[in-house]
Amino acid sequence: MAKDYPAGHTVSSHAHPSGQLIYAVSGVMEIRTGTGLWLVPPQRALWMPAGVAHSMRTRGSSVALRTAYVRLDRCPADAPGQPGAVQVSSLLRELILRAATIPRDCPEDSRDGRILNLILEEIVWTPERELHLPTGRDKRLATICEAILSSPQDNRTLDEWASQHGATARTLSRLFTAELGVPFQVWRQQVRVMAALPRLAAGEPVTTVALEMGYDTPGAFSAMFKRLLGASPSRYFP
Template sequence: MAKDYPAAYAVPPHAHPSGQIIYAVSGVMEIRTGTSLWLVPPQRALWMPAGISHAMHTRGSPVALRTAYVRLDRCPADAPAQPCAIQVSSLLRELILRAAKISPDYPEDSRDGRILSLILEEITWSPEQGLHLPTGRDKRLAATCEAILANPQDNRTLDDWASQHGATARTLSRLFTAELGVPFQVWRQQARVMAALPRLAAGEPVTTVALELGYDTPGAFSAMFKRLLGASPSRYFP
């Protein structure tokens, strides 16, 4: 499927009977699945297993969406049961663009079927945490996460957030570690990097983005960006 969406466009929660490879030729998508949030820039795709409800939101610029559907009987044995980032090579990009034009009921022994087979052989599953941000099930934790996502430059302390959402700092700290797997400060840094991705993809200067997201220096922001995504902002968005 090939479809273009304007900036700030929302697709409500839905699910598919087939596996889905979600890819944006341009723009950055936000995908939400229950208690998790994913950002999908053009350098990556997202594997969405069949039956998982998800919503999509385009961020600061239009998105050119290209989707390939994978029938259940064609899903590889090692395909994750949960959404997972996919590294997009030059070959995989071209294959996805071609597959976006393929009907879901393609004949098995056909050129379309062989293209889908090659896509599945080319996929490298990527546990890339920099593009995935869990938001938690506990109401106090979820409220804190959503508030930070809405205003990532907010520098309030863990004590401030705990007081606002009816918890002690110790309880909220424990919830971050137990439910999200990382301490509060690390989660907030990840949220800031994810907030930066759409802006950098749209061409905003690194210095402007870094300072407006609460970093003291562009260098500190670039170091965190590289630690999470494996490349500096200038290399990630050449």
Template sequence: MPHGKEVFHAGNANLGQLHESRWQWLEQVAGPAVALPTEYPDGYRVPQHRHSRSQLLHALVGVVLVTTRYGRWMVPPDHAMWIPAGTEHSVEMLGDVSMRSVYVMPQAIPGLPEGLRVVGVTDLMHSLIVESEKLPQGGVLEGRGGLIMNLLLHEIPTLPERPLGLPFPSDPRLSALCRRFVAAPSPHATIDEWADAAGMSRRSFTRAFQRQTGLSLSTWRQQACLFAALPRLADGEPITRVALDLGYDSVPAFITMFKRMLGTSPRGYMRGARENVEVARRLIGPVRLESSAP
């Protein structure tokens, strides 16, 4: 790669230049796929950008929020975000993040996903991503390296999609209410209260919300509450406290929703987050705010 290891400190004035350098390098490099690791501090935001390669963005540690014109997607540990080539997006770090991204040529193999999606990362894919970052980058790989990258590419279409998107309505009145809810979830507010706040009748509100987001208000709020729960669970907060704070009448109701949305229980999610921290420590040592990418 054209650059050595760069330190990524919060407030470093050169961060934007470092990202520009990486994006320019990605536009020129050969090979069907390139794997790059990056360590980010809590709260860091990668500004809106796009590239000619698709990106499989995987948070080994931490939670990531990806924003596009189509909505917002939460990417917790054990998951990845598939971002098709040419899609403008920004990325916000919710906690210290150990990120692993695989940048893929759109025609690398047949059957790659065409749309934005959050996917579950299988044990096999997790191992392939970790191994791929150790390979020489910037050319066509042969031997063991070629086999690893080829298998990684063919695993991408098989990854299970997870419903972690949070589309925002285009109407500024509805969008403002949604942003307010994400900042401070209040699940006991009724549809009538939302409609009144938007200055709309209940019928007009429900129709507009469904049309602009593709979701009912109830389903949208469930997903927004899940957004709010993930960083807290990753930080080790008790499940009961998180469930009650988010307005659930019982912990079993929260667990049922969590399993349906994520395919695992809150306890399983917390265990996976802790295990990923240990894996990261073994791979990279104590979490450092640095990058080995261009």
């Protein structure tokens, strides 16, 4: 399926009876489930298992969406049972683009059918550096998470957040690790990377983005970006 969405467009929560490979040729998508959110740039796709409710929002610019639906009886045995990022190779990208033009009722033993089958063969079901951001269940934690998501450049310390939400810094630190799996500082760094990606993809200078994300220098921002995503901003968006 091929669909184009304008910047800021939202698709409300829904689920599919089939597996779904969600990919955007251009633009950055934010995909939310009940357990967190993923940011999906053109270098990645997101595998969404059947029956998992999710919503979508375009971030920063328009999105050219190309989605592949996979029947349950054709889902690979090693496909993850939870949403997960998939690295998109040059071949996988071209296969998805070609598949969007293929009639849904094409014979499986035809050339078109073989192209569709090759998509599943090209997916590497191995852990990637996922752009996944879990969100907390504790009300205090959830409130702080939403505030940081709204203003990633906010440099308030955990002590300052604690004093404003009726908790101690020690309690919040424990909640971040227990519910989100990472310390407060790491979670906030992940938020900043996610907020920066659409802007970097649109061509904004690294220096501008770094300073507006709350960093004193572009070098500090680039080091954090590389630590989380495995490549510097200039190499991630060549």
